[in-house]
Amino acid sequence: MAQVSIKHVEKVYPAATGRRHKPKKGNANLKVTEEGVLAVEDFNLEIADGEFIVLVGPSGCGKSTMLRMVAGLEEITRGEIYIDGRLVNDVMPRDRDIAMVFQNYALYPHKTVRGNMEYPLKLRKVPKDEMNRRVEEAAQILGITALLDRKPKALSGGQRQRVAIGRAIVREPKVLLMDEPLSNLDAKLRNQMRSEIIKLRQRIDTTFIYVTHDQTEAMTLGDRIVVMKDGMVQQIGTPQEVYDSPANVFVAGFIGVPQMNFYDACLVCDGEAYCVELDGVSVGVSAEKCARLAARGVDTQDITLGVRPENIELAGAGDTALTGTVETTEMMGSAVHLHVNVDGKDSIIILQNVEEDGRHPSDIKVGDRVSFAFGGSVVHLFDREAGTNLEL
Amino acid sequence: MATKKERRALSWAGSGLMAFLCVVWLLPVVVVLFNSLKNKLFINLEPFSLPTEQTFIGLENYETAIDKYGFLDSVGWTVFITVGSVAVILICTSMCAWYITRVQNRFTKAVYYLCVFSMVVPFQMVMFTLSLIADRLGLGTPWGIIVIYLGFGAGLAVFMFCGFVKTIPIEIEEAALIDGAGPIRTFFTVVIPIMKPTFISVGILQTMWIWNDFLLPYLVLDTTKYKTISIVIQFMKGSYGRVDMGAIMAALIMAVIPVVVFYLSCQKYIIKGVAAGAVKG
Numbered sequence: 265m266a267q268v269s270i271k272h273v274e275k276v277y278p279a280a281t282g283r284r285h286k287p288k289k290g291n292a293n294l295k296v297t298e299e300g301v302l303a304v305e306d307f308n309l310e311i312a313d314g315e316f317i318v319l320v321g322p323s324g325c326g327k328s329t330m331l332r333m334v335a336g337l338e339e340i341t342r343g344e345i346y347i348d349g350r351l352v353n354d355v356m357p358r359d360r361d362i363a364m365v366f367q368n369y370a371l372y373p374h375k376t377v378r379g380n381m382e383y384p385l386k387l388r389k390v391p392k393d394e395m396n397r398r399v400e401e402a403a404q405i406l407g408i409t410a411l412l413d414r415k416p417k418a419l420s421g422g423q424r425q426r427v428a429i430g431r432a433i434v435r436e437p438k439v440l441l442m443d444e445p446l447s448n449l450d451a452k453l454r455n456q457m458r459s460e461i462i463k464l465r466q467r468i469d470t471t472f473i474y475v476t477h478d479q480t481e482a483m484t485l486g487d488r489i490v491v492m493k494d495g496m497v498q499q500i501g502t503p504q505e506v507y508d509s510p511a512n513v514f515v516a517g518f519i520g521v522p523q524m525n526f527y528d529a530c531l532v533c534d535g536e537a538y539c540v541e542l543d544g545v546s547v548g549v550s551a552e553k554c555a556r557l558a559a560r561g562v563d564t565q566d567i568t569l570g571v572r573p574e575n576i577e578l579a580g581a582g583d584t585a586l587t588g589t590v591e592t593t594e595m596m597g598s599a600v601h602l603h604v605n606v607d608g609k610d611s612i613i614i615l616q617n618v619e620e621d622g623r624h625p626s627d628i629k630v631g632d633r634v635s636f637a638f639g640g641s642v643v644h645l646f647d648r649e650a651g652t653n654l655e656l
Numbered sequence: 657m658a659t660k661k662e663r664r665a666l667s668w669a670g671s672g673l674m675a676f677l678c679v680v681w682l683l684p685v686v687v688v689l690f691n692s693l694k695n696k697l698f699i700n701l702e703p704f705s706l707p708t709e710q711t712f713i714g715l716e717n718y719e720t721a722i723d724k725y726g727f728l729d730s731v732g733w734t735v736f737i738t739v740g741s742v743a744v745i746l747i748c749t750s751m752c753a754w755y756i757t758r759v760q761n762r763f764t765k766a767v768y769y770l771c772v773f774s775m776v777v778p779f780q781m782v783m784f785t786l787s788l789i790a791d792r793l794g795l796g797t798p799w800g801i802i803v804i805y806l807g808f809g810a811g812l813a814v815f816m817f818c819g820f821v822k823t824i825p826i827e828i829e830e831a832a833l834i835d836g837a838g839p840i841r842t843f844f845t846v847v848i849p850i851m852k853p854t855f856i857s858v859g860i861l862q863t864m865w866i867w868n869d870f871l872l873p874y875l876v877l878d879t880t881k882y883k884t885i886s887i888v889i890q891f892m893k894g895s896y897g898r899v900d901m902g903a904i905m906a907a908l909i910m911a912v913i914p915v916v917v918f919y920l921s922c923q924k925y926i927i928k929g930v931a932a933g934a935v936k937g
Contacts, residue, residue, distance in 0.1 A: 431831075
């Protein structure tokens, strides 16, 4: 176990190699300075002993680059990285006492599973008995004892990923880095491996830094999650904090499935009370939120209103509500997702798949007009221009 | 649309044509084999006839080639030059290809294109200057010629190795780096074992070329001291037009046997190695 300190770390791919690192389509917002492309900008993070940190964000946001800088596979342009109090900026990867699990497993194809797991120990001249003990123990934890004499090509994707994790944990590293380790697995196996990583975490004493673009993995695995976009940290917090109080529109949209609904609305301030007006509907903001808004001196203004699909309910007759046309319905088993077109914008509503007030969600058909409403305690209020959360 | 009957006829015709080409291809080798067992007087008179009781002399031509012309010495030098050159080519060019592929800059790009370009330059174009330079640098020895073979073999070898290294995920090397291996150890314990199919196919192609090469050793080596198999065979054509055809035929057969056996035992790797990198594995 070790503390990891990341202070003001930046990564710039120089202009000379700029062509290779030119921002790709989709992350054209990466900054291009005179030095080159700014892949990671002013990254600060304190990771406690044994903590499980997840870096999450869309492709090209700099999360893997950040992880590779911690691993020593990528040079740091500016800033400092400390592992267990030791500055490791210029320390070779092998001397950082870290291990890494790669997205594509990166197993040595010519070695058996045992050979793969023994390799880092052989290089560290660990005695044969100790080496065998550690390999057997790791194999037992990961359930790959029966596979020890097989070559990687004779293993399934899930088994290969287990071996990759095994190779990393036999080292008993201070920090275990995982770069999208489940991305190459199918959905079922991914869920299974996710729960195995949770169990693994309970069995081994190490600090985890985990990179993923899958917000479900981030929410389920991390003690804290770091949401990144265009090389910049958007928010750091526990999964609950990030879900309940997203720092900005990007985080609000990225965390949560299906993603949050956004509407252009107006926040009206009346003394210490606030209400939101959209499409002629007025929703009173809860007292708790009002207090936070008042404390920050928020005045009447145009805002982006965010509401999570699971916080929306179908309105009864006579309720003040938004109305739209159902465009598609998605039967998810325990719930039904409705895509409702409200003045040309898509709103998603999650309805529990149970009969309520004599109505069952399956009765709703494409083309039906539905009215829906939400309470003042579940709304998220963002500055229209900056996109920041007005309550934080 | 061809009918089933027509398709079968076409198939037979194709097979017949291929069989004919095989015979045409193998006939010279068979003729050499038969003539190597005949008295040299009859080789010129009846080159295409089978050995008869009158013409058959057993292995006498083979004994002559070995005893009179020092064939075994030439085998020794050829083995030394071939093994040495192939080993040096494999080690140097695989390292070079690894560097070129992993470190991408103008220098490595220039080296790569230089290597590829060297494949299209015919030997005859450079042989005069080359033999002159080899002479000045004292490379006219079996040790020196290995350096020259490295230069000539590098083009194809670097080209093939680069194609393969591109298909090796860089994460494997990064994993080795994190596991504690330095670049040299990574190369020898991780990269080379992965490159094995290409390693073998490059080795086979280079072996066959160097083993059979005549012009380069003839121009560069001091032939009074060092003779390769092809030079010895050339020397069997004596002065004043005297040619020991029996010994030549026997020497040709002895020269070709090792390389044919070598090729047949390793041919599956050639296909594997040449195809490697063509598709994502």
